[in-house]
Amino acid sequence: MSLKDVFGKWKKAKSKKPEQQKDLNYNQQTCLSGDLKKDKQTIFTGLGGSIDIIRREILVGDRKATIIYIEGIVNADLIEHEIIRKIQQLDFFPETESPLEHISQKVLSNSNSIVITPLIADILVNILIGKCVLIIDACKQGIIVESKGGIRRGISEPPTERTVRGSREGFIEDIGVNLALIRRRLKSPKFTVETTTLGLRSRSRIAIVYISDIADPKIVEEVRNRISKINIDGILASGYIERFIEDHPWSLFPQVYGTERPDKIAANLLEGRIGIIVDGTPYALIVPAVFLQFLQGSEDYYERTIVGTVARLVRYLALMITTTITPVYIALITFHHSLLPTDLLLAVAENREELPFSPLTEALFMEVVIEILREAGLRLPSTVGQTLGVVGGIVIGQAVVEAKLVSPLIVVIVSLAAICSFVFPNYSMALAIRLIKYPMMLLAASFGAVGIAVGWLFVTIHLISLQSIGVPYMAPLAPMRYKDLGDTFVISHIWKNKNRPVSIPHVDNKRGQSPTREPSENE
Template identity: 40%
Template sequence: MVKLRNKKKLFDFINEKLPVPSIDQSEILNSDLSANESALKEIFQNCSDFVLRPIYVFNEIKILLVYIDGLIDTKSLEEVFLKPLMFEGPPKGSGELQTFGNVIEQQLFSSAQVKNVSTLKDLVDGVLKANVGVIIDGEQKALIADMKGFEKRGIDEPQTEVTVRGPRDGFIESIRTNTSLIRRRIRSPKLKFEPFTIGEYSKTDIAIAYIEGIAPNSLIEEVRKRVERIKIDGILESEYIEEFIEDFPFSPFPQIQNTERPDVVTANLLEGRVAIFVDNTPFVLIVPMTFWGGLQAAEDYYERFIYTTFIRMIRFTLLNIAQFLPSIYVALTTYHPGLIPTTLLISVAAAREGVPFPAIIEALIMEIVFEGLREAGIRLPKPIGSAVSIVGALVIGQAAVQAGIVSAPMVIVVATTGIASFAIPRYNFGTAFRMIRMVLLILAGIFGLYGLVLGFIAITIHLVTLRSFGVPYFSPFAPQIFSGLKDVIIRVPKWAYNYRPPQTSGVNKIRIPFGQRPNPGQGREEK
């Protein structure tokens, strides 16, 4: 008995150590249907959603349908394949039953897309991409029929880029729906979508979009190379792609723009940029990106240029307030009180009397509390998130002032800074400025205005040295391109956008022909 037990243990040990033989998926499909069926069962072992459905046509030909339950439209499957094959048989004129694969391939059955595959790997990949595999007994090929039918979200207004005037449709998690939204806006065969598949396990569909002749060939080739060299087990969101292809991964500033608005992608494609679509996410990447592009909103192009210029000036003013106001307050009250007007200085000193912390500690406490309230408002459910953030700010601010922990002027400064930071159109761009604001605050608390100036110089040097796919990040200011200044702080009328941005334009550089400035009197003179 002991010997038998030892032998059993040895046998189990050997079975654990020996590798389980795997099926070579690169092999050509077998003409024997049962062999293909066994191979598929072994590949999809323990997959409860995998379906193998054999059917017979007039009890003479056996056909095996292979699909993933939940990914296909079962109603279409019944109407297109099952009902005709099981009850009606092959259509008249289909020839001999031995060539039955040609019946489906020649679209004698109404399937939108049907293609041949000859290897087990291609069949498995096709089935995993929400297609139906059709294997016919006696043939060394299979058919892949497009019958996608999984649930997906409807096209709604984007939540992260809300506008008063402009289109209301936004991207969803289906890559084919997203590309169709661009096709509706650019109805030209020069709009290209190059397909890629990335992810060893996720097999995520990716498409690189550009307009031939407008986007530079060098930019298209660079994007293609960076995407092709990505090796990863799975892609869950477009940010996975972003981290692999950006130029300076340790910079706080984003070098790749993301958006869920089709009109934003369309406008950038018409300027010569390249868009990267990723399946299972509503956010599309746009390259290259510039500093000034991160401060522009979609609505800037849906209002008259006079209004847009005014709003942009306010936006840039609020950006400077959000970036430098706390640092300037700390530097002046700590090291340079002589620069503050006497009346204001007396008020600030009276308010700070009894506060136990220096101005730098006081500012850091309030900044951290404000950021915590902002983050809590984002993460909590929507019905209570906004209420918690607003009520929390009022209660904590008032209680802190009454307790003498912080001064009232500091609460005003931090609150003004937070409100000004909301004017930055893009969330990731605003996050970068929030990080830098903390650094400037510490420099101002240690070195005063000298530290603030040094920090500003360091940020400027960093911005002018950044590149996004070879394009200077601070262009068209550094290097200065006069034709590109028409759409930075000011926005000229659309009839004055005669040339595309020179840093992203290819062969076709003319965007709007000259001579279209409105001239009401010209029409009367011609008559």
């Protein structure tokens, strides 16, 4: 046989695979046949024929029946006690009604959700999302019963968003529980939940949540359209959706706010934003997002106004320190010696006299070491990671100074910049801010203070050009929204916030009944 003939047979066999795959997917109109043995095998094959697909054979009256479900994603106790035992108590079926109607209306009437369908495609989809299906011999329909369950993580405080005075509840990997956590905080009939399914193979449930009489319908429609256009095999985390719906995917800065805290979601919904909850991940998304929002913490509003304002100003100071202090050191040592005090200049010159590397090289070396220690601490167990961070930082810092690879001053500066990078409440924004300083360091080493100024000019222009679902990213600073400035760098009293932020499009501008506070005798 020639090579051409072999290739022809291989190509012909390959062309038949889509037809075989099509048989497994089933047409939307393919129905049960009524032959229990055939239908059971059809469903089993359609689900892939895996070992975790349970086919429980029982007797319903004088007929054979089978319950089919996937082990691990259902509540096995519910299936055993609330479905199988009740069905097995049937001795006969009334002649006036069909067996399926009798079971659904009188036997399983206490179940959460019961659907009767003849379509195999509907049966397969419902089994895959955690429901069980009952099929009876000589019946061309099946009963789909709600039975979701399985092992899941308990509700606990998010490890990356801890608070002292705020709620200790955080989202988990179950979308139903997450929606319930939000509803506990927003007991309003206007709280709207829209669900859809994404992922050709993962079939992940996605929920869009908003308050219908506050959120702008145009923003809601835009979010709905962007999510509907997502076409991918699987949605394994909310970050997948974030990459699809953000306006500027090549930007370093996140344009979608992520959180694990239900109180943050509730607070943002009250301002007119939209939340996106993804099944299988505790990380929820909020849109539209603005830059200053990433520097705000939950406790800013839980503590007294002055305390919250100081905490917020500390974050802005940390932003300037972590992005600028290392480039400023490089610029001063390389170009602007005259700006340093004489005593400090002499001390720096003495320390650098025996150093083999330039200020840029030693700064890059220390920054890379800090990044490696940070990543290693994240990947290791918590106790080991803390030990590595402390011991590694002290040992390596002291060793490189004694080896005269870097100066003691750069160790202090890099350590201060690293500490300041942990201040930011949002992890995605903290990563972006950490990366800004590297091009800043290169500009400082090349052009001094002028390079730092030009670098910040480009960063500012880039931030102003960004949008999040059509909303300016730098609002309320660019464009200027004077009404929102009272809650930007400082925190105004909650009882003074009678209107919702102008920067976020919304329908109802008033916060309830215009919250007021009666002045005391001492005011």
